[in-house]
Amino acid sequence: MSRDEDVLRRILEAEAARVEVSPDALRSIRARTERRPRWFSLGAVALTAATATAAVVGAFALIPRESAPPDPRTASTPSWSSTFSGTSTANLAIYYVGDDQGRQRLYREFHHLPMRDTSTVTKIGTAVTEMLRPESAHDPQYASAWPTGVRVTDVSISGGTVTVNLSKAPPSTIARQELVWTVAAVVGGDPTVKLLVDGSQYATLRKAPALDTLAALWLINPQHGETVARDVSLHVAGAVFEATAHLKVRQGDVVIDERVLTLSIGAPARGEAKLTLTLAPGEYTLEAYTISAADGSVQHLDDHVVTVR
Amino acid sequence: MALAPRAETWAADEAVTHLFTAHYRPLVRLATLLLHESGAAEEIVQDAYVALHGRWRRLRDADKALAYLRATVVNRSRSALRHRKVVDRHLAMSSPEPDAPSAEAGALALLQHAAVVAALRGLPNRQREALVLRYYLDLSEADIAETMGCSRGAVKSHCSRGMAALRETLERAS
Numbered sequence: 001m002s003r004d005e006d007v008l009r010r011i012l013e014a015e016a017a018r019v020e021v022s023p024d025a026l027r028s029i030r031a032r033t034e035r036r037p038r039w040f041s042l043g044a045v046a047l048t049a050a051t052a053t054a055a056v057v058g059a060f061a062l063i064p065r066e067s068a069p070p071d072p073r074t075a076s077t078p079s080w081s082s083t084f085s086g087t088s089t090a091n092l093a094i095y096y097v098g099d100d101q102g103r104q105r106l107y108r109e110f111h112h113l114p115m116r117d118t119s120t121v122t123k124i125g126t127a128v129t130e131m132l133r134p135e136s137a138h139d140p141q142y143a144s145a146w147p148t149g150v151r152v153t154d155v156s157i158s159g160g161t162v163t164v165n166l167s168k169a170p171p172s173t174i175a176r177q178e179l180v181w182t183v184a185a186v187v188g189g190d191p192t193v194k195l196l197v198d199g200s201q202y203a204t205l206r207k208a209p210a211l212d213t214l215a216a217l218w219l220i221n222p223q224h225g226e227t228v229a230r231d232v233s234l235h236v237a238g239a240v241f242e243a244t245a246h247l248k249v250r251q252g253d254v255v256i257d258e259r260v261l262t263l264s265i266g267a268p269a270r271g272e273a274k275l276t277l278t279l280a281p282g283e284y285t286l287e288a289y290t291i292s293a294a295d296g297s298v299q300h301l302d303d304h305v306v307t308v309r
Numbered sequence: 310m311a312l313a314p315r316a317e318t319w320a321a322d323e324a325v326t327h328l329f330t331a332h333y334r335p336l337v338r339l340a341t342l343l344l345h346e347s348g349a350a351e352e353i354v355q356d357a358y359v360a361l362h363g364r365w366r367r368l369r370d371a372d373k374a375l376a377y378l379r380a381t382v383v384n385r386s387r388s389a390l391r392h393r394k395v396v397d398r399h400l401a402m403s404s405p406e407p408d409a410p411s412a413e414a415g416a417l418a419l420l421q422h423a424a425v426v427a428a429l430r431g432l433p434n435r436q437r438e439a440l441v442l443r444y445y446l447d448l449s450e451a452d453i454a455e456t457m458g459c460s461r462g463a464v465k466s467h468c469s470r471g472m473a474a475l476r477e478t479l480e481r482a483s
Contacts, residue, residue, distance in 0.1 A: 004472060004475070004476060004479040004480065005444065005472070007425070007479050007482055008425070008440065008444050008472075008475065008479060009444045009445075011422050011425045011426065011482065012342060012441065012444050012445040013445070014422065015342060015422075015426055016335075016338035016339075016341065016342060016445060017338075019337060019338045019341045019350070021333060021334050021337050021351060022351060025329075025333060025351060025354075025355060026326070026329050026333075028355055029325060029329065029355050029358045029359060029362075030322075030325075032355075032359045033321070033322065033325060033358075033359055033362040033363075099360045099363075099364070099381070101380070101384075101458060102377070102380040102381040102383070102384040102385070102458075103384050103388075104385075104388070140363060141363045141364070294460070295455070298367075301367060303367070
C-alpha cells in the first residue's frame with residue numbers, strides 16, 4: 001500500500017473517531033417504525049379515508065373559479081363541510097414517496113375519495129388533502145414527504161396555472177415534487193403550480209423529469225391491501241432497461257407464478273404491461289422487479305399484498 | 310458476522326435492533342465523513358434504519374441488510390449535500406474561513422490533518438464517496454460499486470482521480 005493511502009486511512013480513522021452518536025437513537029427509530037399493522041381490508045381503508053376527509057374539510061375553503069372570474073361572495077363563503085354531502089366520489093391519483101434502490105422516488109396510488117362535487121378545484125383540494133393526511137398511503141412502504149398538520153386552505157385555477165395555498169412550506173425537493181405530480185394527475189399534462197404558504201407566494205413549481213423523480217418500476221394494479229376477483233388484472237409501468245421487468249406471485253415463501261414482462265417501451269421512456277392471472281382465493285404477495293444485468297440481483301422491487309376472494 | 314445465520318428468522322423489529330447494535334455508530338461516522346456534519350448524519354442514518362424496517366421481509370439477510378443500509382446512507386448523504394451546496398455558497402460569501410485549529414491547539418500535524426479533511430471535502434461527491442468507502446470502511450471494489458450503484462471501472466477511476474487530487478496535501482501531511 002502506498003504511503004498516501006496509509007496517511008488517508010489514518011486521517012479518516014481519526015476524523016471518524018471524533019463522532020459520537022446520540023444515546024436515544026434506537027428509541028427514535030423505534031418510534032418511527034411502530035406503524036399500523038400491514039393487514040387490513042380495502043373496505044376499512046375506504047371508510048377511514050372518508051371519515052378523515054370529512055373531519056378535515058371544515059378547515060378547507062375552496063373558491064371555485066375555473067371558468068368565471070373570482071367572485072367575492074364565493075371567496076368569503078362556503079367552507080367545504082357545510083355543503084359536503086359525500087355523494088360524489090372520484091378515483092384520484094395520489095403520489096407518495098418510497099425507497100427505490102436507496103433513493104427517494106415517487107410512487108402512485110389511486111384513492112377512491114368522497115367529495116362535494118367533481119369540479120377540478122375540488123378534486124385538486126381533495127387529492128392534496130389526502131396526500132397530506134398522515135399514514136394515508138395504502139402501502140406502508142410509501143409515505144408522504146410532508147410533515148403532519150399541513151392544511152390546504154385554498155385552491156384555484158387560472159389558465160394553465162394551479163395555485164395551491166398551504167399552511168406550511170414543503171420540507172424537501174421530493175415533497176415539492178409529490179405535490180406537483182399529485183396536482184398534475186388531476187389537471188393532466190405539465191401544469192405550473194404556484195405554491196402559496198399562508199397566503200404569500202412561496203414557489204412556482206413544475207414537474208421534474210420522470211426519470212429522476214418517479215420510482216423506476218410501479219406495480220399499479222392491484223393496489224396494496226386490495227381485495228380482487230379471481231381473474232386478477234395486473235398493470236405494471238416503469239422505465240426499465242430493455243423494457244424487461246419480472247413478476248412474481250408468492251403465497252408466503254411459496255412461489256405460485258413467475259414471469260418475464262416486456263413493457264411497451266424501454267428506459268429512458270416509461271413503458272407499461274398489462275396481463276390477467278387467475279388465482280385461487282387466498283392472500284398473495286405480488287412483486288414487480290427488475291434483475292440487474294451486472295450481478296443478477298433484484299432491483300426496483302415494488303410489492304403489494306392482495307386478497308383474492 | 311456471528312449473528313448472520315439466524316437472521317432469516319428475525320422479525321423486522323429484531324432485525325433493526327441487531328443491525329443497530331452492530332452498525333449504527335460506523336454508519337453515522339460514514340455519513341459524517343461524507344457530509345462533514347454529525348447532526349444531519351444521524352438523521353440520515355436513522356432514516357435508513359426506518360426504511361430497512363419496511364424492507365426487512367424482502368431482505369432477510371444481515372449482509373444484504375448492511376449493504377442496503379450503506380447504499381441508502383451514501384445516496385441520502387449525496388442528496389443532502391446537493392441541497393446544501395446552495396446554502397453553503399451563500400454562507401461562504403458572508404462568513405470567514407471555518408475554524409482551522411489554532412497554533413496552540415496543536416502541532417503542525419493537526420493543521421495538516423485539517424488540510425486533508427478540507428481537501429477531501431472539496432472533491433466531487435463521487436470521488437469522496439469512493440475514497441471514504443475504500444479507506445475508511447475498507448470495502449472491496451465490488452462492494453463499493455454496489456454501494457454507489459456504479460461499475461467497478463467507475464469506482465477505480467473515482468478512487469484514482471480522488472487520490473491524485475489529494476496527493477499534494479497528503480504528502481505534506483505525511
